[in-house]
Amino acid sequence: MKMNPRMNTDQHGWRIWISVGAACGGLLTACSLPPAQSDPTRFFVLSTPAIAPVAAAKGPAVHLRLVELASYIKSKPMIVRRGENEIEFREYARWGEPLELGIGRVLREELLARGAAGAVLAGGLRAVDVDYDYELTVRVLACEGGADGAIYFRALWELSTAAATPKVVAHGDFHPTDLRWDGKSESALAAQLSQAVGGLSGEIAAALSKAKS
Numbered sequence: 001m002k003m004n005p006r007m008n009t010d011q012h013g014w015r016i017w018i019s020v021g022a023a024c025g026g027l028l029t030a031c032s033l034p035p036a037q038s039d040p041t042r043f044f045v046l047s048t049p050a051i052a053p054v055a056a057a058k059g060p061a062v063h064l065r066l067v068e069l070a071s072y073i074k075s076k077p078m079i080v081r082r083g084e085n086e087i088e089f090r091e092y093a094r095w096g097e098p099l100e101l102g103i104g105r106v107l108r109e110e111l112l113a114r115g116a117a118g119a120v121l122a123g124g125l126r127a128v129d130v131d132y133d134y135e136l137t138v139r140v141l142a143c144e145g146g147a148d149g150a151i152y153f154r155a156l157w158e159l160s161t162a163a164a165t166p167k168v169v170a171h172g173d174f175h176p177t178d179l180r181w182d183g184k185s186e187s188a189l190a191a192q193l194s195q196a197v198g199g200l201s202g203e204i205a206a207a208l209s210k211a212k213s
Contacts, residue, residue, distance in 0.1 A: 044078065044094070046190065046194045047106070061118055061119040064108060076094045077095075080189075081152055099140075107136075110197075111204065116205035131162075153176060156172070159207055
């Protein structure tokens with residue numbers, strides 16, 4: 001049976017138009033895709049003045065227990081308080097390390113740099129080969145900025161002897177009221193919270209100096 005040449009030509013033409021249409025459709029789809037967006041998230045850490053630690057030659061050995069945080073500030077995003085019962089999580093401004101570790105790091109560096117201690121060992125477990133003189137516990141109840149520019153930082157701390165029967169030698173409730181930020185820059189907020197932890201370190205350093213005198 002012979003094929004009609006006209007039918008064969010028509011079928012071939014339809015195949016061409018279908019192929020061209022599919023190609024154009026794919027091109028239009030590709031052109032309509034939105035451009036890739038870069039991740040806007042920024043990460044921040046607490047800092048301490050760039051001074052070399054100068055441990056006191058005969059200073060006490062301090063066991064800094066793992067810093068405790070109020071549950072709502074354990075999250076990665078930085079926090080801005082908008083009212084007594086309202087807070088905002090800045091999803092694109094996050095802490096670059098767990099906040100309890102960052103506060104513990106600054107406390108350790110500050111106490112050594114101030115010469116308040118001969119050794120500060122941080123962490124949840126005691127080193128078995130170190131004879132500690134004191135144990136330091138810190139519980140942070142607030143660590144955020146206010147929408148009005150205030151800095152909200154509050155920490156309860158306790159210094160006790162490391163004897164078999166511990167004795168509390170000093171304690172405090174630190175909450176500075178003179179720190180401010182611009183309410184916008186998370187970098188400024190991190191800097192002011194660093195200052196707050198530095199102030200806490202100064203208060204504890206003074207207690208250590210008084211306890212060993």
